[in-house]
Amino acid sequence: MSRFSRITVMGMGYIGLPTSAVFADNGVDVLGIDINPAAVESINRGQPHIVEPELDVLLRKVVQGAKLRASLVPEPADAFILAVPTPFKDGHVPDTSHIEAAGRAIAPHLAKNNLVILESTSPIGTTERLSRWLGEVRGDLSFPHQSGELSDIRIAHCPERVLPGQILREVVENDRIIGGLTRKCAQAAAALYRVFVKGQIHLTNARTAEMAKLTENAFRDVNIAFANELSVICDRARINVWELIRLSNMHPRVNILRPGPGVGGHCIAVDPWFIVAADPERSRLIRTAREINNDKPHFVVEKVKAHAAKLKQPVIACLGLSYKADVDDLRESPAVEIVEQLARDAVGELLVVEPHVNSLPKHLTELGLKLWDFDQATERANILLLLVDHASFLTVDHDVVKDKIVVDTRGAW
Secondary structure, eight states: OOSOOEEEEEOOSTTHHHHHHHHHHTTOEEEEEOSOHHHHHHHHTTOOSSOOTTHHHHHHHHHHTTSEEEESSOOOOSEEEEOOOOOEETTTEEOOHHHHHHHHHHGGGOOTTOEEEEOSOOOTTHHHHHHHHHHHHOTTSOOHHHHGGGOSSEEEEOOOOOOTTSHHHHHHHSOEEEEESSHHHHHHHHHHHTTTOOSOEEEEEHHHHHHHHHHHHHHHHHHHHHHHHHHHHHHHHTOOHHHHHHHHTTSTTOOOOOOOSOOOSSSTTTHHHHHHHHOTTTOHHHHHHHHHHHHHHHHHHHHHHHHHTTSSSOEEEEEOOSSSTTOOOOTTOHHHHHHHHHHHTTOSEEEEEOTTOSSOOHHHHTTTOOBOOHHHHHHHOSEEEEOSOOGGGTTOOHHHHTTSEEEESSSOO
């Protein structure tokens, strides 16, 4: 039996809520904390406020079984998990204010032998700073930065490594990296995650764990940038980039990723900047990859403008807004950026289609945009701009498409 019978999870977003539900399903009493009252109320009704396959069924089960409840304020627990956002500020400077705020919020509730886990993707050294922030509030307790292995409170970093759309499976099956501020901190965190993790648990120090998550996403970003750069070159050279990549990948040691309209989401579009911020002079390749991927939406906009200029009344069906297929997550989405820019530049009438959301972001509605049905939009438009390869888009009637201008940023059609 685990010594962690009760945990408090700070942040009920795409990571915090599924993690809480899985812990609860494995017998742990979980209190989920969020600053959004609507999210708290929804969770307590057993209804997730985010879209993730099978999460609704699991959440209903653990809420009805009184193993998970949500609140606006934390309470005492055996362990505390921080799963709050880590965006960046102007100039791509990491913003750890949410982590600091969450740490200071749980500090009054800490007791000797408690464990604090930072799951949020973090700049190097953030776990150490968390220890100091907690120590500033609780001078009656000792923390790893003060007392090392003899500290009253254990602190570790355990970055999430899940794929949206498969979170409930991957959070259980994937290997986990745990970086402790001390050896005992790492061991305590490993004991907590062994409650449900079936993958291997790899122990290291906190800084290495922080850098591991950043490295994983920077690696993918660099590879996507290569594909996106190829797509721009091939467009000018009148080469089908999708065919080029398919043939190139037949080489046994080549695996080029697929280009797209840019890179979005809360990880790949953000995390590499944390490495750049830590060492700007030596992270030249990582910075360049970010710049290439950030520039891809502008290339798409210009391509659509060129086609629209040939038409008397361009009507553009903008297909997809999320940052990847079959999810409702619009964070850092290049598709949103593209649609917004087309609207601001008054390129034509825009028919926005996104089947995974019920309403458009406020800044898009303020530009006069609204959601359209896929079939109605594709029938009415004379330009089809495929931004996201949702499964429901892939069955398009090609008799409808054949007489229209198609800008396929995903190579799906």
